[in-house]
Amino acid sequence: MGFFGEKMQETKAHVLARYWYCAEEGKLLFQGVKGQSTETKEKGSIVHNWLGDRPKNKTEQKLLALLEREKPFCREIHGIKIFGSPDDFRVNKKTVALEEFKSVHGFSSLSWFERFELCCASCQIKVYMWILEPILQKLGYKLSSEGHVLVYSYNGRFLKKYRFTMIERKWRMNFL
Numbered sequence: 001m002g003f004f005g006e007k008m009q010e011t012k013a014h015v016l017a018r019y020w021y022c023a024e025e026g027k028l029l030f031q032g033v034k035g036q037s038t039e040t041k042e043k044g045s046i047v048h049n050w051l052g053d054r055p056k057n058k059t060e061q062k063l064l065a066l067l068e069r070e071k072p073f074c075r076e077i078h079g080i081k082i083f084g085s086p087d088d089f090r091v092n093k094k095t096v097a098l099e100e101f102k103s104v105h106g107f108s109s110l111s112w113f114e115r116f117e118l119c120c121a122s123c124q125i126k127v128y129m130w131i132l133e134p135i136l137q138k139l140g141y142k143l144s145s146e147g148h149v150l151v152y153s154y155n156g157r158f159l160k161k162y163r164f165t166m167i168e169r170k171w172r173m174n175f176l
């Protein structure tokens, strides 16, 4: 705690995740410095909104209604509240897989994405899983051991799916 000062007692999963791109950027965002809005980010949020608007089936609607009451999703560690909400959920019976959307220009950007951004997305989805696990359990659901990062192009074309498993309990304290 001391390192970040007494004031900051909460952060967001996507802020923590930026550590894997640039530790300095991560620290500044953690301290409350606002990230700049860029054209790329705007294009990304258009894709995000479009993906988020997909029609939901009955099972999903039921879970989403239950989750709505639990918002904002948050879990505490070392006296710091970590907030985060995954982009989407997939429900199979009572098992829930979390999804995170990312967007890039196209297929040719995937090698860049895998080198610099996938590590952040991996951290992000794992933190979401850690946050949502007890909440889903409370609601009578089970978190899937797999979380997914789905990469789309800015014009909405599906490019690639990456699968991650949650950080092992025994490593988690060191990680956060």
Ligand SMILES: [Mn+2]
Pocket: 048, 087, 100, 101, 102
């Ligand atoms: Mn996203």
